[in-house]
Amino acid sequence: MSSQPNAQRQVYLDHSATTPVRPEVLAAMLPYFAGKFGNASSVHRWGYAAREAINDAREKVASLIEASPNEIIFTSGGTEADNLAIRGIAHARKSKGNHLITSQIEHHAVLHTFEALQKEGFEVTFVPCDKYGLIDPDDVRRAIRKDTILVSIMHGQNEVGTVEPIKQIGEIAREHGVLFHTDAVQSAGKIPIDVKDMNVDLLTLSSHKIYGPKGVGALYVRRGVRLTPQVTGGAHERMRRAGTENVPGIIGFGEASRLAKAELPEEAERLSKLRDKLIEGLLREIPDVALNGHPVLRLPHNVNVSVKYLEGESILLNLDRMGVAASSGSACTSGSLEPSHVLLAMGLSHETAHGSLRFSLGMSNTEEDVDYVLEILPPIVGKLRAMSPLGPGSGL
Amino acid sequence: MSSQPNAQRQVYLDHSATTPVRPEVLAAMLPYFAGKFGNASSVHRWGYAAREAINDAREKVASLIEASPNEIIFTSGGTEADNLAIRGIAHARKSKGNHLITSQIEHHAVLHTFEALQKEGFEVTFVPCDKYGLIDPDDVRRAIRKDTILVSIMHGQNEVGTVEPIKQIGEIAREHGVLFHTDAVQSAGKIPIDVKDMNVDLLTLSSHKIYGPKGVGALYVRRGVRLTPQVTGGAHERMRRAGTENVPGIIGFGEASRLAKAELPEEAERLSKLRDKLIEGLLREIPDVALNGHPVLRLPHNVNVSVKYLEGESILLNLDRMGVAASSGSACTSGSLEPSHVLLAMGLSHETAHGSLRFSLGMSNTEEDVDYVLEILPPIVGKLRAMSPLGPGSGL
Amino acid sequence: MYNEKVMDHFFNPRNVGELENPDGVGQVGNPVCGDMMRITLRIKDNRIEDIKFRTFGCGAAIATSSMVTELVKGLTLEEALEVSNKQVAESLGGLPPQKLHCSNLAAEAVHAAIQDYYKKQGIDIEIKTEEHEHQEHGH
Amino acid sequence: MYNEKVMDHFFNPRNVGELENPDGVGQVGNPVCGDMMRITLRIKDNRIEDIKFRTFGCGAAIATSSMVTELVKGLTLEEALEVSNKQVAESLGGLPPQKLHCSNLAAEAVHAAIQDYYKKQGIDIEIKTEEHEHQEHGH
Numbered sequence A, B: 001m002s003s004q005p006n007a008q009r010q011v012y013l014d015h016s017a018t019t020p021v022r023p024e025v026l027a028a029m030l031p032y033f034a035g036k037f038g039n040a041s042s043v044h045r046w047g048y049a050a051r052e053a054i055n056d057a058r059e060k061v062a063s064l065i066e067a068s069p070n071e072i073i074f075t076s077g078g079t080e081a082d083n084l085a086i087r088g089i090a091h092a093r094k095s096k097g098n099h100l101i102t103s104q105i106e107h108h109a110v111l112h113t114f115e116a117l118q119k120e121g122f123e124v125t126f127v128p129c130d131k132y133g134l135i136d137p138d139d140v141r142r143a144i145r146k147d148t149i150l151v152s153i154m155h156g157q158n159e160v161g162t163v164e165p166i167k168q169i170g171e172i173a174r175e176h177g178v179l180f181h182t183d184a185v186q187s188a189g190k191i192p193i194d195v196k197d198m199n200v201d202l203l204t205l206s207s208h209k210i211y212g213p214k215g216v217g218a219l220y221v222r223r224g225v226r227l228t229p230q231v232t233g234g235a236h237e238r239m240r241r242a243g244t245e246n247v248p249g250i251i252g253f254g255e256a257s258r259l260a261k262a263e264l265p266e267e268a269e270r271l272s273k274l275r276d277k278l279i280e281g282l283l284r285e286i287p288d289v290a291l292n293g294h295p296v297l298r299l300p301h302n303v304n305v306s307v308k309y310l311e312g313e314s315i316l317l318n319l320d321r322m323g324v325a326a327s328s329g330s331a332c333t334s335g336s337l338e339p340s341h342v343l344l345a346m347g348l349s350h351e352t353a354h355g356s357l358r359f360s361l362g363m364s365n366t367e368e369d370v371d372y373v374l375e376i377l378p379p380i381v382g383k384l385r386a387m388s389p390l391g392p393g394s395g396l
Numbered sequence C, D: 001m002y003n004e005k006v007m008d009h010f011f012n013p014r015n016v017g018e019l020e021n022p023d024g025v026g027q028v029g030n031p032v033c034g035d036m037m038r039i040t041l042r043i044k045d046n047r048i049e050d051i052k053f054r055t056f057g058c059g060a061a062i063a064t065s066s067m068v069t070e071l072v073k074g075l076t077l078e079e080a081l082e083v084s085n086k087q088v089a090e091s092l093g094g095l096p097p098q099k100l101h102c103s104n105l106a107a108e109a110v111h112a113a114i115q116d117y118y119k120k121q122g123i124d125i126e127i128k129t130e131e132h133e134h135q136e137h138g139h
C-alpha cells in the first residue's frame, strides 16, 4: 500500500493470529502435492504412500500432547475441531442430559457453538473469570448439575494469554462423570501438555498457530469417548470425520508438532524473556497503559495492554505503516460493534477495551524487534492522543 | 513395496479419486506459506495480502461455474460443502417442511448426510436410477410433496460417469418452489457448468479433483438463499463458515479453477477420445467385460467396466504391480462389506458389482497409457480367472 | 482495507485540534461505542471560517473527521448543513462495507456544532438525521 | 496395505487349481459377499497328500487360501482340523484390520473339504465354527 512508506523493519508480532510455515515443514509437505499426491484410501502405490505419511503425522501430533495416534482426529482447523468436540458430544449424550458448561472468555469457535446449541434447546452456563482472565475451578464445580454432560474451558486464552487451571477443572469434571474439553490452540507447542495428566477427554489443536499450514487441525478424543460426527460421508478418520484427507496439510502439521515439541523448553524460556521485556518497556515508556491478563500465569508469547484514550485500529494502522504487525480487541478490527468479549468479561470498560493491543511473539522475533516497538509506539500514541477528545489535555 | 517390481511405466488412472497439484497451481500457492502467510482477518500488510489473494481466488472459482464471487463459500473440501448444503438448508427450512429428496446413487458425502438427517427426524425419498445410472426427472417430480424443502441430485456420477439431467431437475424443483443442490465435484472442469442456466441453487466443488490442493472446496449458494452454518466461530465467509481461511489452499483452488475453465473444451475432447479408445479396447480384448454407466451421457474422463468372475481388489493389486493406478467398487477396497451402492442401484448383481474397475483419465494420460493398460490387463484377468472358482472353465 | 485517500486523511489529518473560544461545538458518538468526535467552529458572516476536530476512533472515524473539515470550511451554514455522512464517505472514495454503518459520524458532528452556534444566538434549528445504522449500538 | 508375505502368496499362490477326482471338496463363502473358496483334497493314510484351491476374492482371500494349503499339506486330518483362520492370518504375518473379519475363510474351506471326505466314508463329523464376524454379511 502506498501509504506504507518503506518501513525500516518488518516486525511480525501477530503469531497468535497465525504463523508462517517454517521451512522444515514446507519441505516435508512439498513431495505430497505433485509427486506423492495419492488419495490415502486408494489401493495402489500412490494411495499407500499417502496413507503411510498420514499415519506418521498422526504419531507426531499425538506425541505433542502425550496421546495415542488413534486418539487423534484430523480436521480442517481449530474451529472445526472445537465444533466437532462440542456439537459431537452434545449430540451423542443428549439422552444423558441437557446442560453444558463453558466460560465467558472462550474463543468464538467455542462460544458461538455453544450459542448455536442453546438455540437447539441445550442449557448452557457461561462461568465468569476474574480481572486477570482466570477461571475459578470452584465456579465450574458449582455450575455442574445432575444433567451436565460437557464442560469446555480453554487452556491458554488467545487474547490476554492467561493460562487456565485445566488440570483442576478436569479433575472436577471427572469426579462428576462429566466429559471435559479444552481448546489448546494457543497453548500447544508453547507450554507442555499431557492429556492424561491434565484429565482431559477432548482437546483442540490447530496447525497454523505452530508454524504448520493453515486448513488443518486436530481433535484429541480419549479412547472410548464417543461423539456424533458432524461431517458425514466416506469412512475417513475412523468414521468420525469424512472427507478426503488434506495429505500435505496433515504432514505439515505433523512435522510442525514434532519440531514444536522438540524446541518447546528452550523457546518458551526465550519468548518469556522477550515478553517480559516488552511488557516492562510498554508500561515504562507510555503513560496510561495497563497490562491485560495474568501477570504470571501467562502464555510465554502473549503481551496484551490497554492504551487509554485511544481506539485500537488507529494504533494498528500506524504500527503497520512502521512495519509492525499486531492485533487489537477493538470492535472496529472485527467488523462487529462490541469490543472483545474477553476484555469485557475481565471487567474492563468498553472504552478501555476498544483500546487494547495484543503483541504475540514467535520464532522470528528478537530483542531488536522489542526495542523497535518500544521506539516507535510511544510517538504513535502521542500523536493519536493529541488527536483524541479523551484523556488529560483534551479538556474533557 | 518389494512385491512391486519396477514397473516399466507408471500410469495414473485414478483422477476421480484425486489429482496431482499441477505446477502452475503449486507455484501460485508457494508464496503464501511463508512469505505472505498472514491471517486474512488481520489489520496489517500480511493480513491485507491474504485478503486480496482470497478475493482474487473467489472470482476465479466463481467464474468456473458462472457465479458471482459472493455466492462462493470456501470449505475444507467437497464433503464439507455437501454437508453444509444439505444440513444447512434442512436446518434453515425446517419450519417450512420436513421432506427431502435425493437419489440412490449419490456420493457418500451426500447419502450419509441424508441418512443422518433421517435420524434427526427428516423424511427422505431416495429416487432410483435406470440401468445406465441415469435419473429420470419425472421421478423427482413425482417425489415432490407439499412439505419438500430440498432436492439434491448429483451432476456427474463419480463411479460410473453418467451425467444427470440437472437442468431439467432444477427446473422442476424451481417450479415447485423447492431448493435444488447438485454435487458437481466430478463434473466441474470436465464439462461446462452454468449455475444460472442449470437452475441450481447450491452446488458443490472440490479442489483436489481439478489439479488443485486437497483440503479445500466450495459451496455455491445462490444470492438470497439462506442456510444455517454448520461450523460456527469467527465471522469468516460472511458468517457462513467459520475458521481461519486456508489461504494457500484457496489460492491453489482459484488457480486450478482458472486453468480448468480455460482448457476445458480442448481437454474434454482429448479425454473423451482416450476414454472411448479404452472402453472399446477393454470390450474387445477381454471376454465377459461389460461397460457400466451411460454410453453417451458420460463424463469425458470416466471408464467403468465389470470384469465378470473376478473381485476388484485382486485386479487392482495386479495393476498396481504393473504401475497402473485404478479403483474399484468392490467392497474390499472400501473396507465395507457391501459393494458399490451405485452399481447395485443400477441393477448389477452383487457378484458382478464386486468385480468393477474404474479408470479415470486426466491431464497426464496419453494414448500410450491406454495401450499399456490394454496390453497388461488381459493377462492379469486371465491369470486371476484361472484361479477363480467361477465362470467358464471353473467347472461350476 | 482502506483506499489511499482514506489513508492519506488518516495519516495526515487536516484541521486537527480545538479552536479557542469557538463559536460552536459539536460532539457526537460515544467512547463506549468506539468512536467519538468533537468539532469546534469559528463562524464569520454566516460562513465556517475555521474548523477543527478531535476524534477517538478507528481509521475511518479519523479520516472522515478530517475530510469533513475540508469539505465544509468556507461554506455557508446552510450549505454545511446539507453535507451528509454519505457525501463524506464518497469524497473519500468510499469506505469498506463494515465501516459504513459505524465510524461515519463526521457530518453529524458538524451539524451539531452549527446547531450549538445557532442555539447561542437564541435560534433553535432541527437537524435532519440521516438514515444510518449507528443507532444499532444500543448504548 | 498388505505385508510382503501376504503379497508373495497373492502374486505367487501355491497349489492353485482343482484336483481331479478329489477325495474331498470344500466350498465356503459366496460370490455375493465378494469371496468364495473351493478346496479339493487328496487323502492318503489319513493325511492330506495333495490340496488345491480356487478363490474368488480380494488379496487377503487369495493369500489366505494359498497359505492354508501350505499349512495343511502333509498333516493328518485331525491336525488339519485344528488349523484355524486366525492361525492362517498369523502365518501370513497378519492382515490389515479391515480384512480380519472378512476374506479369511481359508481354514474353514479345508475343514469343509475334510468333512466332505468323512461324509463319503459315511462318517458325520461336526466342525468347530470359529468366532469371526463373517456372518455379519447377512446373505
Ligand SMILES: Cc1ncc(COP(=O)(O)O)c(C=O)c1O
Binding pocket: A016, A017, A076, A077, A078, A079, A080, A082, A107, A109, A154, A156, A157, A158, A183, A185, A186, A206, A207, A208, A216, A217, B242, B243, B244
Ligand atoms: C483459542 C483459539 N481457538 C480456536 C481458534 C480457531 O482455530 P482455527 O484458526 O484453526 O480455525 C483460534 C484461532 O483463531 C484460537 O486462538
Ligand SMILES: Cc1ncc(COP(=O)(O)O)c(C=O)c1O
Binding pocket: A242, A243, A244, B016, B076, B077, B078, B079, B080, B082, B107, B109, B154, B156, B157, B158, B183, B185, B186, B206, B207, B208, B216, B217
Ligand atoms: C461426487 C463426489 N462428491 C463428493 C466428494 C467428496 O469431496 P472431497 O474429497 O473433497 O471431500 C467426491 C470425492 O471424493 C466425489 O467424487
